[in-house]
Amino acid sequence: MLSLPKHSLPLLSLLRRVRVASTTLFKANHLLTHSVNQLANHSANQSVSQSPVLKTQGLMNKVTASVLTKKKMSPGQQENRTRKPSVELQGVNKYYDDCHALKDINLTINHGEFISFLGPSGCGKTTLLRTIAGLEDSSDGIIYLSGKNVTNKPARQRNFGIVFQSYALFPNLTVEENIGYALKSKGQSKKTIKERVNELIELVGLAKLNDRFPSQLSGGQQQRVALARALAPNPKLLLLDEPLSALDAKVRHTLRSELKQLQQKTGITTIMVTHDQEEALAISDRIAVLKFGEIEQIGTPDEIYSTPATEFVAEFVGTINKMTLPHDGQSYIVRPEWMELFNSPNENRIPGIIQDVEYHGASTRVTLDLDHSEISSKPVVLDIPTPHVKKMQFSMSQVAWLEVTHLDMCSSSIC
Amino acid sequence: MSYTTSPQSAPTKASSWLNHFLNTLDKESVIKRLWLLIALCVLLTTLVFPLYSLLIHSVQDSDGQFVGAANFVNYLSNPALTYSITNTLYLGLIATVITISLAFVTAWCFTRTNMFGKTLFKGIAYIPLLTPSLLSAISLIYWFGNQGVLKEFWPFETIYGLPGIVFGISFWAFPHALIIISTALRQQDARLYEASEVLGAGPIRTFFTVTLPGCKYGLISATAVVFTLVVTDFGVAKVIGGQYNVLATDIYKQVIGQQNFSMGAVVSLVLLIPALLTFLVDQWVQKKQQSSFDSKSLAYQPKASKVRDSFALVFCSLISVIILAVISMAGYSSLVTFWPYDLSLSFNNYQFEMMDGGGWEAYINSLIMAAGTMVIGTSFIFLSAYACQKIELWPSVRKAIHILSVIPAAVPGLVLGLSYIFFFNQPNNPLNIIYGTFLILMISSVVHFLTVGHLTMVTAFKQLPNEIEPVSESLKVPFYVTLGRVTLPMTFPAILEVGIYLFVNAMTTVSAVVFLYSVDTMLASVAVLNMDDAGDTAPAAAMAMLIFFSALGVKLVYSLVTYGLTKKTQAWRG
Numbered sequence: 009m010l011s012l013p014k015h016s017l018p019l020l021s022l023l024r025r026v027r028v029a030s031t032t033l034f035k036a037n038h039l040l041t042h043s044v045n046q047l048a049n050h051s052a053n054q055s056v057s058q059s060p061v062l063k064t065q066g067l068m069n070k071v072t073a074s075v076l077t078k079k080k081m082s083p084g085q086q087e088n089r090t091r092k093p094s095v096e097l098q099g100v101n102k103y104y105d106d107c108h109a110l111k112d113i114n115l116t117i118n119h120g121e122f123i124s125f126l127g128p129s130g131c132g133k134t135t136l137l138r139t140i141a142g143l144e145d146s147s148d149g150i151i152y153l154s155g156k157n158v159t160n161k162p163a164r165q166r167n168f169g170i171v172f173q174s175y176a177l178f179p180n181l182t183v184e185e186n187i188g189y190a191l192k193s194k195g196q197s198k199k200t201i202k203e204r205v206n207e208l209i210e211l212v213g214l215a216k217l218n219d220r221f222p223s224q225l226s227g228g229q230q231q232r233v234a235l236a237r238a239l240a241p242n243p244k245l246l247l248l249d250e251p252l253s254a255l256d257a258k259v260r261h262t263l264r265s266e267l268k269q270l271q272q273k274t275g276i277t278t279i280m281v282t283h284d285q286e287e288a289l290a291i292s293d294r295i296a297v298l299k300f301g302e303i304e305q306i307g308t309p310d311e312i313y314s315t316p317a318t319e320f321v322a323e324f325v326g327t328i329n330k331m332t333l334p335h336d337g338q339s340y341i342v343r344p345e346w347m348e349l350f351n352s353p354n355e356n357r358i359p360g361i362i363q364d365v366e367y368h369g370a371s372t373r374v375t376l377d378l379d380h381s382e383i384s385s386k387p388v389v390l391d392i393p394t395p396h397v398k399k400m401q402f403s404m405s406q407v408a409w410l411e412v413t414h415l416d417m418c419s420s421s422i423c
Numbered sequence: 424m425s426y427t428t429s430p431q432s433a434p435t436k437a438s439s440w441l442n443h444f445l446n447t448l449d450k451e452s453v454i455k456r457l458w459l460l461i462a463l464c465v466l467l468t469t470l471v472f473p474l475y476s477l478l479i480h481s482v483q484d485s486d487g488q489f490v491g492a493a494n495f496v497n498y499l500s501n502p503a504l505t506y507s508i509t510n511t512l513y514l515g516l517i518a519t520v521i522t523i524s525l526a527f528v529t530a531w532c533f534t535r536t537n538m539f540g541k542t543l544f545k546g547i548a549y550i551p552l553l554t555p556s557l558l559s560a561i562s563l564i565y566w567f568g569n570q571g572v573l574k575e576f577w578p579f580e581t582i583y584g585l586p587g588i589v590f591g592i593s594f595w596a597f598p599h600a601l602i603i604i605s606t607a608l609r610q611q612d613a614r615l616y617e618a619s620e621v622l623g624a625g626p627i628r629t630f631f632t633v634t635l636p637g638c639k640y641g642l643i644s645a646t647a648v649v650f651t652l653v654v655t656d657f658g659v660a661k662v663i664g665g666q667y668n669v670l671a672t673d674i675y676k677q678v679i680g681q682q683n684f685s686m687g688a689v690v691s692l693v694l695l696i697p698a699l700l701t702f703l704v705d706q707w708v709q710k711k712q713q714s715s716f717d718s719k720s721l722a723y724q725p726k727a728s729k730v731r732d733s734f735a736l737v738f739c740s741l742i743s744v745i746i747l748a749v750i751s752m753a754g755y756s757s758l759v760t761f762w763p764y765d766l767s768l769s770f771n772n773y774q775f776e777m778m779d780g781g782g783w784e785a786y787i788n789s790l791i792m793a794a795g796t797m798v799i800g801t802s803f804i805f806l807s808a809y810a811c812q813k814i815e816l817w818p819s820v821r822k823a824i825h826i827l828s829v830i831p832a833a834v835p836g837l838v839l840g841l842s843y844i845f846f847f848n849q850p851n852n853p854l855n856i857i858y859g860t861f862l863i864l865m866i867s868s869v870v871h872f873l874t875v876g877h878l879t880m881v882t883a884f885k886q887l888p889n890e891i892e893p894v895s896e897s898l899k900v901p902f903y904v905t906l907g908r909v910t911l912p913m914t915f916p917a918i919l920e921v922g923i924y925l926f927v928n929a930m931t932t933v934s935a936v937v938f939l940y941s942v943d944t945m946l947a948s949v950a951v952l953n954m955d956d957a958g959d960t961a962p963a964a965a966m967a968m969l970i971f972f973s974a975l976g977v978k979l980v981y982s983l984v985t986y987g988l989t990k991k992t993q994a995w996r997g
Binding site for chain 2: 141142143162163164165168169170172174176178179180181189190193194237238240241243247
């Protein structure tokens, strides 16, 4: 492999782009491909670039292969196949006129990973998703999908499937026609398409609804059709833009675990945008918490919940109490479920008056106004298992004592 | 990572633009850009350049020499000509007031009462839309003219003049106002009325505090539309205007009568001013108009009231009687062998071959022209509206296409026709070949009626889910495939609506075509004009009735076809 001086890199990128363009325009690229491929093998991690024609063939082969062999790759298998991450963002910025919507985003997502973008409305999570998809242009920075620089490429030249909040099903096509939409336009045989569509219908759990129209389906069913449609062309990346927020609470719970199972079965890298922290915590491998266009923290759900990196993350995900604990006088973040409430005092317990008792079914949220305001300036919120509350007969304006039972989990990093 | 080296961190502006451009040089982008360019070029060639040509000719004399404002000075210093300006404005004012008042009350009857026979009245109210504007003038002649049936009952000296024009043009503009005001009234939220009632307001107070303010934008819009129609109409004033000169007839006289094209251009520009002003007013209204209907709104259900319903019934019956009287007199007079001497009925007047005017060929030509306008116009409108709404490239070009598509509403038909003579009748213009053919008639009709079609299509596109194109991109399906498989079927009802609108208007219009027809492309509406000019009023009525029946027939067939088709293809609407 050639090793070339660094300043020839932009020239090579340009050459590569010219070649792609000329292929599209003139469809005569043998000599050019060969020589550029020689030049292009300049980096240890670069694979041989393929012309668009070969790429399409490669994709079709994959679809056919998966239909015929029903091969499902586990996340581990996929990851071993290639060393490049599925998605990589470097220094991505986006401006809308004066608004700095995305600020210097650096992000690496590995193959087979399920990552959620979590944050309040207007924090840029959907903008980030759309920028990765190519539906929005980034103002600055580089975006790599499976190792290829796609920064300036439009969405149709990137490899992903997307499910929108509104599903955007084609209302005038049946379930079957919707799911097979991408496959039909690739000119595959009817039999192949039908087999693949049926495979997907079974995968998402929509049996016997082939000939229905979207208007005849429930929200949850429409959601599944949208998912199947996005997965039909075997994309390398699945993007979900608040896929569950239009559904009822009960349906949401069922569907989100199905979503996770589906993702594990297919092993496809998935990015989900959501404002529902419970959802993010339940099914993500990792969560990226965003605020005002910046990533506040990326980590596993437990890392985000138990060891929040910033005050914002701590307050956004779950509820926190900021307390100065008497045993060492340090400030801590204490979650409501890390404490217990008692009827009687002892040296470890902190007294207070019960301000509010809120019944949540399985647990009860008790708000305790502490006697010693130096421990916590605001009333402390505790989540107590309801049977315990009933047993202790806690009620309003009663005196009670709290004890921090999971001291090891409390973090002081951000106080 | 070896690709995190510095070259990418500081790309020069030129190379990043080039990169971006080359990356988007795939088939789809090229098609999209061509699409936008073609739409823009078509609009420039059929609207902007001709109007520019008109402007140039207004500052030239008959020999083509530049004379600056001399023509305008000439015009303004000639009281006979400038008198037309005040006449036109006066006509506009009176006719608009009458039309809007009648239309408002009728619309109120349709939307705020439980009157019996609404469907029938609605059907009758839309009859004038299917007629050439001349028809009402001709009918008036037979009712109240010198040989008219009820000539003693006409309250004015003669029908030829302002009163005649007012009657004729009000008849014709009535349905336009009715549609706009009905829509505005229908869109009012019932909960406002409920609130008003609960707070103790009586019906009169509710009317002035809820109903009127609620539809004020609809009223303003209707006023603007009717005023433009009245002021730019040519047919009624020509037939029944008598000595009352208006700008529209002046243009015609200058061009056809005196062959003074430059002066014709001058008067056209003068006429453009009120049309442009009312157009701007309407644009302002569209911006201000927010639908008061949200997802929680309720449609208004009128309460029972016999008194109110009786009044409504009487009023609508009167209006219907007038409309039916006009149309049936036109029909009757066309069948009368020789008015007023031989009142026996025959088809004499339908033997167009015997008269100068165009014969049956004119009628066939009109059908061909209307059909062509429908096909060309609907296709172009669909594609250019799609480009405006759904193609994401070149926002400035898209905006230009949209603006150019809306401008024809401000251009009177005569003005457009004259500008086409100037632009297309030049030997050094390669497009000269279409002059004198059906094509130029079709094109001018499409452009003349472009705005309503364009807005209808744009509205239909706006109602589609806007994520269909991104989904198509993510599935790597070319946008034009999705256009055919999804977008077209979804907007099918709107497409049909635009089609029928173009056909009916192309069939009945006079002003857009009166300067552009040739010996080979004589049209029915122009034949009506010519026959009336020649004194063959009864044959003129006959041809006008033929136009009416054709428009009516096509509309009925169309309704049946669309009913059947939409039932079959739109079953998915659920």
